[in-house]
Structure formats: structure tokens, C-alpha cells
Amino acid sequence: MKTLLLALILSLPVFAQEDIARELKRVENVQGTIARLEQFSKNYLGLPYGYNGPLGEGTTARYDQDPLWRFDTYDCTTYVETMISLALSLTPEEFQSHMREIRYERGIIDYFSRNHFTSLQWVPNNIENGYLKDITRELVPASVIKVARSLADQPRHYRAKKLEELRVFDVPRESLPARLEEWQEEGSRLPALWTELDYIPVDWIVANPAPLARIPNGSVVNFVRPNWDLTSSIGTHLNVSHQGLIFQRDGKSWLRHSSSAAPHNVREELFIDYLRKYVGHATLKGIHLMSVQ
Numbered sequence: 001m002k003t004l005l006l007a008l009i010l011s012l013p014v015f016a017q018e019d020i021a022r023e024l025k026r027v028e029n030v031q032g033t034i035a036r037l038e039q040f041s042k043n044y045l046g047l048p049y050g051y052n053g054p055l056g057e058g059t060t061a062r063y064d065q066d067p068l069w070r071f072d073t074y075d076c077t078t079y080v081e082t083m084i085s086l087a088l089s090l091t092p093e094e095f096q097s098h099m100r101e102i103r104y105e106r107g108i109i110d111y112f113s114r115n116h117f118t119s120l121q122w123v124p125n126n127i128e129n130g131y132l133k134d135i136t137r138e139l140v141p142a143s144v145i146k147v148a149r150s151l152a153d154q155p156r157h158y159r160a161k162k163l164e165e166l167r168v169f170d171v172p173r174e175s176l177p178a179r180l181e182e183w184q185e186e187g188s189r190l191p192a193l194w195t196e197l198d199y200i201p202v203d204w205i206v207a208n209p210a211p212l213a214r215i216p217n218g219s220v221v222n223f224v225r226p227n228w229d230l231t232s233s234i235g236t237h238l239n240v241s242h243q244g245l246i247f248q249r250d251g252k253s254w255l256r257h258s259s260s261a262a263p264h265n266v267r268e269e270l271f272i273d274y275l276r277k278y279v280g281h282a283t284l285k286g287i288h289l290m291s292v293q
Contacts, residue, residue: 020092023071027086034218037087037292038247041256042268044083049264050075055103056111056167063111063183064167069099074266076243077122079258080220083245084131084292087218101129112186118222118240120152120195123290132220132290136198139211139289144204146286148197148226153236158187160235197239199224199286202278209272212253215289219246221255221271222288241284246271 027039050073056064069082085098100107104114105125115122126132137145163180171179205211215221223242230238244257253271278284 017092019071020069020095023086024089024092024095033087033292034216037083037218037245040086041079041083041245041247044071044074044079044266045256045268047258047266048073049258049260049266050078051260052165052167054078057109057114059170061111062168063179065169066167068109069096074258075260076258077118079266080243080245084220087292098131102126102131112190117152117154117195117238118243119148119150119197119238120193123197123222123240123288127290130293133293134198134288135216135219135291136200136287136289139214140200140205140208144200145198146201146226148199148224148239148286150195150227150237150239151192152195152238153192153231154190155188155192156231156235158190158235159184160233161187195239197222197224197288199226199288201286202275202284203280205287206272206275206279212271213248213251215246215248215253216291217246217248218292220244220290220292221246222290223284224286224288225283226285228283240288246289 026043027036030036030039053064054066054070054073054075055068055078056066058068059065069085071082074082081099081102085095085102088098089095097107100109104110105121106113115125123132123134127134161180161184163176166176166180166183168176168179200211221244222240224239225241226239228238228241230236242257242259244255247254247256254268255271255274256266256268258266275287
């Protein structure tokens with residue numbers, strides 16, 4: 001058993017300060033946060049989508065021992081977080097600090113401080129800490145805006161956690177059920193909270209695409225599914241299902257994102273073409289936009 005545990009631990013990806021320095025050096029001649037954001041996000045096109053949440057709290061974490069940062073695979077949120085952190089940094093220390101501040105409330109590295117819920121935690125916390133600004137209402141008439149509302153049922157969400165969701169590699173397999181029970185119990189003490197998020201309806205913006213050209217370069221887009229019912233799988237409703245970055249080029253708006261849809265990778269596509277796929281969609285209803293500060 002000890003040999004198996006050691007093999008699992010050694011198989012975890014390890015990223016050193018030198019890895020951050022190497023990535024930063026690739027864009028050292030590019031000036032300006034947004035220009036750097038565009039170049040960094042371009043560098044990782046084609047990388048595989050990271051399933052099961054490719055980032056965690058590191059090898060000593062209680063519930064998720066995936067690395068705090070990495071450069072080989074991303075899900076939609078870790079792609080956005082990592083690209084912004086790289087763009088804002090000139091040193092490895094700055095990068096690590098930005099990742100902490102963007103991913104965790106008050107920069108405290110702990111599973112239950114992580115910004116898991118986009119509309120409840122990730123969006124408001126990154127507005128409060130000054131990384132992002134909500135620009136959704138600046139782009140279209142007020143009459144167009146709709147508001148997504150959902151109950152982030154954290155107690156039920158954590159009670160629904162399953163053994164295979166634990167990312168723990170330093171304890172014997174027979175100890176994992178007890179760790180799962182601990183995880184569920186700690187999470188079930190969190191409050192259930194209502195959350196709201198402004199959005200521009202997809203159907204409206206596809207019919208009236210002119211505002212897309214006014215989205216600031218490098219903005220974050222959140223794809224909104226109002227009161228999205230995932231109670232049967234994760235125990236709660238959500239308002240956001242996906243995130244990406246918007247860039248303006250050749251008079252067109254482009255979406256860069258890490259997608260779980262085939263071909264399951266980080267890619268770029270015309271934003272309007274992506275939106276057209278969701279006209280009249282049963283659950284994906286709109287977009288929420290934030291500029292990088």
C-alpha cells in the first residue's frame with residue numbers, strides 16, 4: 001500500500017518557480033496588461049481541457065491535492081485565472097500572489113476559501129479586490145438587461161460530494177470514506193445563499209450584434225444559465241456554466257476558452273458564431289461581461 005501511495009504522489013504534476021519564470025519570459029518583450037493577456041492566452045491554444053478541476057490547494061491539501069498552478073491543461077475558469085495572473089506579473093512571486101487573490105477569497109489558500117460558485121463568489125470577490133469590473137450594463141440599453149437568480153445551496157452541494165471527487169493521494173484508500181464524510185460535514189455547515197447576475201440575452205445580442213465590438217479587449221465573459229437546475233448531480237442550482245476571454249481583431253470579436261466540448265481543448269472561435277449555437281437554447285440564456293483592470 002505504501003508503495004502504491006508513493007507512486008500516486010510521485011505521479012502528480014510538480015511545477016517549480018523556474019516553470020513560472022520560463023512562461024513569463026515568453027512574453028517579456030510585450031508591454032501592457034491587455035497586450036500581454038492576448039499573447040499569453042494565444043500561447044496555450046490547443047492544450048487539452050482539464051477535467052476534474054486541474055488546480056487544487058497543493059500536495060498537503062485536505063480535499064484537493066492538485067497543484068496550485070500549472071501550464072499544461074486548463075478548464076474554463078483556470079484558463080481565465082491563469083492568463084490574467086500571467087498578464088499582470090513580471091516575476092514568479094507576483095504570479096503566485098495574483099493566482100491566490102483571484103482564486104481565493106482574501107487570498108487565503110484553503111478549499112473552502114476558493115471561489116467555487118461563479119456568481120456567488122468568483123464574480124463579486126474579484127470585483128471587490130479590484131481585478132475585474134462589471135461592464136454588462138455599459139454595453140446595451142438598460143431595458144435589455146435581465147437578471148439571473150438562483151439559490152447556491154452549499155449544504156446540499158457538499159452533501160452530494162462523491163468519493164471519486166476527492167483529490168487526495170497521501171492516505172490509504174480505506175481512509176478515503178472518512179475523509180469524504182469530513183468534507184461533506186464541513187461543507188454542509190456553509191449557508192445557502194441567493195445570488196444574482198446581470199446578463200444580456202443571447203437571442204437579443206445575436207439579432208443586434210453591434211455592442212459586441214464595444215467589448216473591451218481581454219474582457220471576461222460568463223455564460224449565464226439562470227437558475228440552472230443541477231440538483232440531481234451536484235445538489236444545487238447555478239447561474240453560470242462557462243467562462244472565456246474576448247479579444248477584438250480585424251473588426252471581429254473572438255472567444256478564447258477551454259472547452260469540454262469536442263475537440264476538448266483550449267481554442268479560439270468567432271464569438272458571434274459561438275453565440276448563434278445558443279439562440280433559443282433551453283438553459284443558456286445570456287452573457288455577463290467583465291473588463292480586466
